[in-house]
Amino acid sequence: MNDKDLDDFITAGAALLGIPIVPEWKPAVRMHLAVSLTHAAAFVDFPLPDDAEPAPVFRP
C-alpha cells in the first residue's frame, strides 16, 4: 500500500471507529500502522494447522 492508500484507510477506519483524527496526526499514525502491518506480515503466513488454538483459552 502506498501512503495515499494508507491515509484513505486511516480516514475511513477512524471515522468508522468514531476517532476524531486531526490531519497533522496522520503521518505519525501512518508510520505506526505501516510498522505494525510489516510486523503482521512477518507472521500471518507462518504455516499453522487449521486447528491451531489461539493462546488465550476461555474456561467458563
Place this chain on the structure above:
Amino acid sequence: MTPASAIAADVAAGHTRAEDVIAAALHRIEAFNPRLNAFTAVTAARAKARVAAIDADIAAARPVGPLAGVPFAVKNLIDVAGLPTLAGARINRDHPPATHDATLVARLEHAGAVLVGALNMGEYAYDFTGENTHDGASRNPHDTTRMSGGSSGGSGSAVGGGMVPLALGSDTNGSIRVPSSFCGVFGLKPTYGRLSRAGSFPFVASLDHLGPFARTVQDLAIAYDAMQGADPLDPACAERPAEQVCPTLPEGIASLRIVRAGGYFRAGAAPEVLSALDTVAAALGASREIEIPEAARARAAAYVITASEGAALHLQRLRARAADFDPDVRDRLIAGALLPASVMVQAQKFRRWFRDAMRHMFRDVDAILAPATPCVAPLIGQKTFVLDGKEMPLRPNIGVYTQPISFIGLPVAAVPVMTDCGLPTAVQIIAAPWREDVALRIAQVLESAGIARAPEPPREF
C-alpha cells in the same frame, strides 16, 4: 544504600526504629527527587502512620514480617488507596482516588514494608524511554541527561538512585527489564499469571505482568515471596500455591544447564552490551549457544497484540479525549485500533506455537542468557539509534530482546552489570515457566561473584 533485608533485620531486632528508616527515606526523596523526577506522589502521612504501628508491634514483642520497616514505592498504575491511579496519563487525573490498595501493595505491607510513594511512568505504559509529556521524564541516576527506561522508569530511577531499596513496576513487553538495564538494578518479571495484577491499570491483558525492582537478589526474592499466591481478583492469576524462592537461593547452580541465546539476540547489540553478556556467560560456564526459534516472528506478534489490545482498551478515550494523550502514545494507539482483527487472532495462534517450541527447548536447558536492551541508556529526547547497522526509531525498538520472552510469559531475572562506558546494562536470565527460583539462583551466584551488582549512583544530583 542499606539493603531491604538488612533494614528489616535491624528493625525486627530493635536496633533501628522503623520511624527513623522511613524518615531517612523521605529525606532522600526530598533531596534527590528534584533531579531524578522518579516520584509523582509521596505518601508521607500514610508512611508515618504505618511505622508507628510497626514500632509499636516491636515494642510489644509482636511478630513483624520479613520486610519490617522497608520503604517501597510503586509505579503509578498500581492502586494506592486515596490517590488517583494515573498510569502516567493526564486523562486519569480526573479519576476518583482508588478506594483500595492493589493486591501486591497490601501483600508487601502485610510483610511489614512501608509505602512511601507513587512513581513516574510512560503514559499508559506504552513506552520504553521513561519520558512523560505530562510529568516530565524520570531520569537515569547514573547520568541525569539519559533515559531511565520505560515504562517503569520511575521505579528504575527510584531504586537505582538509592531513594528506596524496593519498588514495583509492570512489564508487558519489557517495562521492568528495560529500566533495570538502564538504571542498573535487579528486576524480576515473573511467569505470566504468577503475581496478581488486581488493582493495577491494565495495558495488554494478554501480556501484562507486575514485578519487583531491588538492589540485591535477596531483596528481590524476599519481596517476590511476600507477593506470591492466588488472587481471585485477577482472572489471569494462576491458582498455584506460593513457591518460596528465598530458601533455594543458596543452592547454587551446579546442576543447571545454562546457555546463551545467539542469532536474533546478538544481532544489533552494542559492543558493551555483548561484552557484559559474555562476562556473565563466562562466569557461569555457559559456553553453549542456542538459537531461539522464530524469535523475530515472536517479537512481531507481541508487537501486534500490544497495538491491538492496547488500542481496544483505550478506544473510548481516543474517541472522547484524543488530544489529551501524549501524542506519541495517541498516534500508536490510533494505528493499533485500525489493525485487522485477523492479524490479531493469527498472532495469538502463533503465540501458542512459540510457547510449545520454547517448552520443547526447556527440556534440554534450564536457563537462557540474553541481553535486556540493545544499548545502554540513550539520551533523553533521542529519537533514533543504530540497530544492526541501520538507523531505527528508538522508542519501539528498545524492547527488541525483551519482547519475544514476555510474549509467552517466561520468568526473567534482569541482572545489572557495569560496562566500560560507565553506564550499566542488564542481562536477562530466562527460565522455564514457573521456575523463577532457577533465574534467581543464577542471579545470586552472579551477585556473590561480584559480576552482577547495582552500582551506587553518583551523588551529583
